[in-house]
Amino acid sequence: MTHIRPYRESDRAAIYRICVVTGADGGDATGHYLDDTVIPDVFAGPYLEFEPDLAFVVDTGGDTAGHVAGYVIATADTRAFVARYREEWLPQFAAKYPRETPGSAVAHGYEPERMLIPEVDDYPAHLHIDLLPEIQAQGWGRALIRTLLAELAGRGIPKLHLSMSPANFAAAAFYERLGFHRLRPNTPELLGIETDAAI
Numbered sequence: 642m643t644h645i646r647p648y649r650e651s652d653r654a655a656i657y658r659i660c661v662v663t664g665a666d667g668g669d670a671t672g673h674y675l676d677d678t679v680i681p682d683v684f685a686g687p688y689l690e691f692e693p694d695l696a697f698v699v700d701t702g703g704d705t706a707g708h709v710a711g712y713v714i715a716t717a718d719t720r721a722f723v724a725r726y727r728e729e730w731l732p733q734f735a736a737k738y739p740r741e742t743p744g745s746a747v748a749h750g751y752e753p754e755r756m757l758i759p760e761v762d763d764y765p766a767h768l769h770i771d772l773l774p775e776i777q778a779q780g781w782g783r784a785l786i787r788t789l790l791a792e793l794a795g796r797g798i799p800k801l802h803l804s805m806s807p808a809n810f811a812a813a814a815f816y817e818r819l820g821f822h823r824l825r826p827n828t829p830e831l832l833g834i835e836t837d838a839a840i
């Protein structure tokens with residue numbers, strides 16, 4: 642039966658795949674880069690490595706190993722995450738993808754400090770969420786975020802933010818429906834929420 646459960650290391654490949662097939666404003670980004678691991682190496686790998694306890698998956702239970710069809714991943718402390726990314730993740734990232742590799746994901750990968758927005762002290766946590774099309778629009782996105790918020794609230798983290806592509810209109814509608822608010826009046830791609838919000 643489909644359910645949400647904590648991440649385990651054997652889910653990593655499935656999460657990498659989901660990250661790619663939802664990586665183009667919610668659509669499939671397969672083949673957009675020379676190497677399909679670029680996007681997950683920026684937007685998934687470091688979260689799984691540094692904060693596996695804040696990762697949750699939707700498991701559709703297709704076989705004994707389970708079948709992961711969606712995930713939410715996060716950091717509780719964006720400042721600490723950026724520092725670890727620079728020290729521990731960037732050296733292996735740079736060894737894998739030369740700086741001149743074309744594509745915005747590679748550029749993002751080299752610039753973790755882009756995450757240090759002024760609002761980060763008020764909204765220290767941030768997240769990424771992606772579901773395969775087969776389980777979208779059935780309440781799993783809401784349930785994943787609810788699970789993550791409860792975990793963060795339990796740790797005393799008061800607020801969470803996220804940064805999204807302004808072209809991902811479906812995701813924007815989803816976040817608005819859940820009660821996320823804009824952190825700045827004219828910046829629709831930067832949203833926040835209290836971790837004790839009833840969503």
Ligand SMILES: CC(C)(COP(=O)(O)OP(=O)(O)OC[C@H]1O[C@@H](n2cnc3c(N)ncnc32)[C@H](O)[C@@H]1OP(=O)(O)O)[C@@H](O)C(=O)NCCC(=O)NCCS
Binds near residue numbers: 773777805815
């Ligand atoms: C965006 C995403 C995480 C939403 O998760 P989901 O499981 O599809 O959404 P849910 O079924 O939990 O929807 C929760 C609420 O948001 C609303 N909602 C979701 N998508 C919506 C849309 N495109 N338009 C309007 N409302 C939407 C639902 O109607 C629901 O409201 P209700 O409970 O009052 O009926 C998921 O669709 C997804 O992973 N998409 C592809 C990857 C992506 O875009 N990730 C986000 C990157 S920033």
